[in-house]
Amino acid sequence: MSSKLATKKILFISRKAPYGCAMAKECLDALLAASAYEQDLGLLFMGDGVFQLKKEQQPEAGRQKNISATLPVLSMYDIKDIYLQASALAERGLTADDLVIPVKALNNNEICELMGQQDQLLSF
Amino acid sequence: MKFSLAIYAAPYTSQASATALKFAQTLLSDGHEVHRVFFYGDGVHNGSRLISPPQDEINLHQDWQTLADQYSLDLVVCIAAALRRGILDQSEAKRYSKEVDNLGAPFELSGLGQLVDACVNSDRVITFGA
Structure with a gap:
């Protein structure tokens, strides 16, 4: 599509729970769109954003699309750098077993380091 | 420095789009470059020319227009987010029989x-209203 674009490291930071507002979905929409442009993309779930990863979501009753169905597809779009904030997961009483995909858990110092390695941060 | 702004907040609901406007005005008056302003999510409502605030309040739509005219700004409204929220240009209105x-x-x-x-062509992308 736009192979003329230079390659940048862009980290998408998703901080909202999945269905209360559109932000979680719009973050994933933007990320999937970006995957068409051959950029070095990463995704980091922070705060309530970790709820997007939870197994057994049933948003259909609220006439919403299931966000957790999109997450396993990300690797097919070459988005393999997926992280979460370890403290956010623990604070919400969740463990790695509760999640739909394996995600690298980072402590806050590691998150600072990750952010420092990026060309751009897009916060949602 | 070359900046782009990403705006996710509806006008008047939160401070964010007014802050973004002020930030853009300040960047430009300080001699920086604004590569693009991208309106996404509820931010697409900034593009509605039907916005009609009381006379003694800021008109965000108009102020973006004025700034864009002055500095030839690229004001881009995400089409997917806009169509969902009823922000349509002439050709989309025609396409959807509105x-x-x-x-x-x-x-x-x-x-x-x-x-x-x-993201690729700016030194910094600043997000408002996330």
Whole structure:
């Protein structure tokens, strides 16, 4: 599509729970769109954003699309750098077993380091 | 320095789009470059020319227009987010058989690729209203 674009490291930071507002979905929409442009993309779930990863979501009753169905597809779009904030997961009483995909858990110092390695941060 | 702005907040609901406008005005008056302003999520409502605030309040739509005219700004409204929220330009109104359109020039509908392009071609992308 736009192979003329230079390659940048862009980290998408998703901080909202999945269905209360559109932000979680719009973050994933933007990320999937970006995957068409051959950029070095990463995704980091922070705060309530970790709820997007939870197994057994049933948003259909609220006439919403299931966000957790999109997450396993990300690797097919070459988005393999997926992280979460370890403290956010623990604070919400969740463990790695509760999640739909394996995600690298980072402590806050590691998150600072990750952010420092990026060309751009897009916060949602 | 070359900046782009990503705006996710509706006008008047939160401070964020007014802060973004002020930030853009300050960047430009300080001699920086604004590569693009990308309106996404509820931010697409900034593009509605039907916005009609009381006379003694800031008109965000108009102020973006004025700034864009002055500095030839690229004001891009995400088409997917806009159509869902009823922000349509003339050709989309026609495509969806709507009687009216409401996107004011120089706001333009385009795709999320414009946000990626902004990331690649700007030194900094600043997000408002996340």
